[in-house]
Every structure is written in C-alpha cells, then in structure tokens.
Amino acid sequence: MKHRNKFFLISILITVVGIVSILVSGFHYGVDFKAGTSMDISIGKSITQSQAIELIQKSGVTGEEPIITVGGDKSDRISARFDTELDTASTKKIEAVAKEAFGDNVSFEINTVSPDIARELGLKAIYAVLIASVAIGIYVSIRFEWRFALAAIIAILHDALIVVSIFSIFQLKVDLPFIAAILTIIGYSINDKIVIFDRIRENQRFTKIKTDEDLSRMINDSIWQTMARSINTVLTVLVAAVCLYIFGGESIKLFALAKMIGLVSGAFSSICIAAPLWYLFRRNTVNAKMKAAPAKE
Structure with a gap:
C-alpha cells in the first residue's frame, strides 16, 4: 500500500x-475480423517453407501476397492466409496443384470471411x-x-x-x-x-x-x-x-x-x-x- x-x-x-x-x-x-480466406492443407508428409510457398505460387492465384506457414507434428500442414476473399475457382486451383504434387490423400479446410x-x-x-x-x-x-x-x-x-x-x-x-x-x-x-x-x-x-x-x-x-x-x-x-x-x-x-x-x-x-x-x-x-x-x- x-x-x-x-x-x-x-x-x-x-x-x-x-x-x-x-x-x-x-x-x-486475422481472417476472423478481416475479410479474407484461410486455407489449411494437410498433405501427409513433411514439407519445407520454401516448398509450401512454391506450391501456392504455382497455383497462379492472383491478389495480395498470402501469409504461408508450415506446421503440424511432422511439418505436414500448410497454412495460407489470404487478405482477399478467394472465389471457388481460385481455391480449386490450389487444391488441384496440391493433389498433383502430393496425391489424392491431401485434405483441405477452407474458411472464408466476407467483409460483413x-x-x-x-x-x-x-x-x-x-x-x-x-x-x-x-x-x-x-x-x-x-x-x-x-x-x-x-x-x-x-x-x-x-x-x-x-x-x-x-x-x-x-x-x-x-x-x-x-x-x-x-x-x-x-x-x-x-x-x-x-x-x-x-x-x-x-x-x-x-x-x-x-x-x-x-x-x-x-x-x-x-x-x-x-x-x-x-x-x-x-x-x-x-x-x-x-x-x-x-x-x-x-x-x-x-x-x-x-x-x-x-x-x-x-x-x-x-x-x-x-x-x-x-x-x-x-x-x-x-x-x-x-x-x-
């Protein structure tokens, strides 16, 4: 006192x-309070940060540079945060590139938040x-x-x-x-x-x-x-x-x-x-x- x-x-x-x-x-x-799209990709095998960035860039999705991180117990999950709201066509491109590179066992979790x-x-x-x-x-x-x-x-x-x-x-x-x-x-x-x-x-x-x-x-x-x-x-x-x-x-x-x-x-x-x-x-x-x-x- x-x-x-x-x-x-x-x-x-x-x-x-x-x-x-x-x-x-x-x-x-984050995406919760800012319009945009978050995408979590589980690929089932270890991947490096540079490989994850290359995979997203290969999809050809345009817009602001996403924030890409690699996580998971085995570094087998890619987390991509886009500041813009991706349409269905863009998310399908990323899914197609990921499956082409790592097979059909790749799983996706997509969360899109509109401005409203x-x-x-x-x-x-x-x-x-x-x-x-x-x-x-x-x-x-x-x-x-x-x-x-x-x-x-x-x-x-x-x-x-x-x-x-x-x-x-x-x-x-x-x-x-x-x-x-x-x-x-x-x-x-x-x-x-x-x-x-x-x-x-x-x-x-x-x-x-x-x-x-x-x-x-x-x-x-x-x-x-x-x-x-x-x-x-x-x-x-x-x-x-x-x-x-x-x-x-x-x-x-x-x-x-x-x-x-x-x-x-x-x-x-x-x-x-x-x-x-x-x-x-x-x-x-x-x-x-x-x-x-x-x-x-």
Missing part, C-alpha cells in the same frame, strides 16, 4: 503507450467483453459493495487493455482465439481479486478503523495474507499456458501468449491495483466519519 502511487504510475504509463499504439498502428487482424461477417464478428467480440465486465460488476456489487465492484471493473479492464496494447505494439494477430483468451483472462483475474476482497471484508469486521492509516494497514495485511495463494494460483495456470505455447500448434500459440501476458497482468493488478483503488474509494467515508465525530460529542 505504501507504494500504491508507483504502481498506479506504472499502469498509467503502460496504458497510455498502449492507447497511442492502438490509435497509430491499430491491430493486425468480419464487421459483425468484431462488434460481437466488443459486446462480449463489455457484457462480461458489466455482469462481473453486478455480481460483485451484490456480493460485496459498489466500491469493490468499481475497483474490480477498473482492474480487469486494465488487464484486458494491457494484453490488447502488447498485441498492438508488436502487431500480433488478433482473431477469435484472442478474444477467447481475453474473456478467460477476465475470469481468472476477477477470481484473484475476489479472494483479496473477501479477506479485506473479513478483516474489516474485526478491525477498528478510525483513520485512513488504519484502513491502509488493514488492506496491506489482507493482501499479504492472500499473497501466497494468489501467486501460487497464477503460477499453476501460467505453467499450463507456457506448455500450450511451447507444445501447442500454430493456431493456439497466440492464444497461449495472450493468456500468459494476461495472467501476469492480472496478478499485478490484483495485488497492486485493485485493493489500493478500493482504499481510495473507501477512505473518503472514513475521513467523513472522523470529521463528524466531534460534532456528535
């Missing part, structure tokens, strides 16, 4: 840098995050009080913005798995904050709070009493997220990376942001009681 202003400053600086990056650079949208669907998915993603935040605020208000709810909402939106900012700064791909990661981060983050808030509420019942220093000391004790639990919980989930990132496929790596960033940010905000925010909201009530006390006497 003594260093709360330093923690607030760190969060504000990161948030400002992130907002500037979002306004200036925007996001690197891309806009709709983007709006629904924003709605999902906002609805989740509001629902959490209502739950915490009922379970605790509005000050806890306000502190929790600010802290979880801070966590989401940290992840979004880093993805914008480094131009990492934003797609539906990224939105799933954001919603998962919000869930884990509020869980940590509820644990600390519950301990604060419990200690508040047995502590005589006459000054804002008493309030600060009680909050500080509550944070330290739950510190081991908070860190151990985050570390446990972080190990799983790191394993997903290292051993998971290409399609899940950015999901795992977003989770890793969000878990660290969530632990920081739970310990250093949420409880100090509640202190700022609560101390006005304590000071008001202190001023009113002499009048009653």
Whole structure:
C-alpha cells in the first residue's frame, strides 16, 4: 500500500503507450475480423517453407501476397492466409496443384470471411467483453459493495487493455482465439481479486478503523495474507499456458501468449491495483466519519 502511487504510475504509463499504439498502428487482424480466406492443407508428409510457398505460387492465384506457414507434428500442414476473399475457382486451383504434387490423400479446410461477417464478428467480440465486465460488476456489487465492484471493473479492464496494447505494439494477430483468451483472462483475474476482497471484508469486521492509516494497514495485511495463494494460483495456470505455447500448434500459440501476458497482468493488478483503488474509494467515508465525530460529542 505504501507504494500504491508507483504502481498506479506504472499502469498509467503502460496504458497510455498502449492507447497511442492502438490509435497509430491499430491491430493486425486475422481472417476472423478481416475479410479474407484461410486455407489449411494437410498433405501427409513433411514439407519445407520454401516448398509450401512454391506450391501456392504455382497455383497462379492472383491478389495480395498470402501469409504461408508450415506446421503440424511432422511439418505436414500448410497454412495460407489470404487478405482477399478467394472465389471457388481460385481455391480449386490450389487444391488441384496440391493433389498433383502430393496425391489424392491431401485434405483441405477452407474458411472464408466476407467483409460483413468480419464487421459483425468484431462488434460481437466488443459486446462480449463489455457484457462480461458489466455482469462481473453486478455480481460483485451484490456480493460485496459498489466500491469493490468499481475497483474490480477498473482492474480487469486494465488487464484486458494491457494484453490488447502488447498485441498492438508488436502487431500480433488478433482473431477469435484472442478474444477467447481475453474473456478467460477476465475470469481468472476477477477470481484473484475476489479472494483479496473477501479477506479485506473479513478483516474489516474485526478491525477498528478510525483513520485512513488504519484502513491502509488493514488492506496491506489482507493482501499479504492472500499473497501466497494468489501467486501460487497464477503460477499453476501460467505453467499450463507456457506448455500450450511451447507444445501447442500454430493456431493456439497466440492464444497461449495472450493468456500468459494476461495472467501476469492480472496478478499485478490484483495485488497492486485493485485493493489500493478500493482504499481510495473507501477512505473518503472514513475521513467523513472522523470529521463528524466531534460534532456528535
């Protein structure tokens, strides 16, 4: 609690840098939020990056240069992302070239998103995050009080913005798995904050709070009493997220990376942001009681 202003400053600086990056650079949208076509080709045998690029180029499909990657346990899957919406004739050309080169056992998975669907998915993603935040605020208000709810909402939106900012700064791909990661981060983050808030509420019942220093000391004790639990919980989930990132496929790596960033940010905000925010909201009530006390006497 003594260093709360330093923690607030760190969060504000990161948030400002992130907002500037979002306004200036925007996001690197995946096919889910940007009109285009994604094609996953399973060829059943190992292939190099240069061979995969040559195969797509051989099809003669025109348009912007696609993003081509090779993945799979045996490097036997080609993932091609086109920024333009391919028609049926173009996808058939790629299928024909792949089957000619690797036989009829080649399988295809094609996902095409039109501009209208891309806009709709983007709006629904924003709605999902906002609805989740509001629902959490209502739950915490009922379970605790509005000050806890306000502190929790600010802290979880801070966590989401940290992840979004880093993805914008480094131009990492934003797609539906990224939105799933954001919603998962919000869930884990509020869980940590509820644990600390519950301990604060419990200690508040047995502590005589006459000054804002008493309030600060009680909050500080509550944070330290739950510190081991908070860190151990985050570390446990972080190990799983790191394993997903290292051993998971290409399609899940950015999901795992977003989770890793969000878990660290969530632990920081739970310990250093949420409880100090509640202190700022609560101390006005304590000071008001202190001023009113002499009048009653």
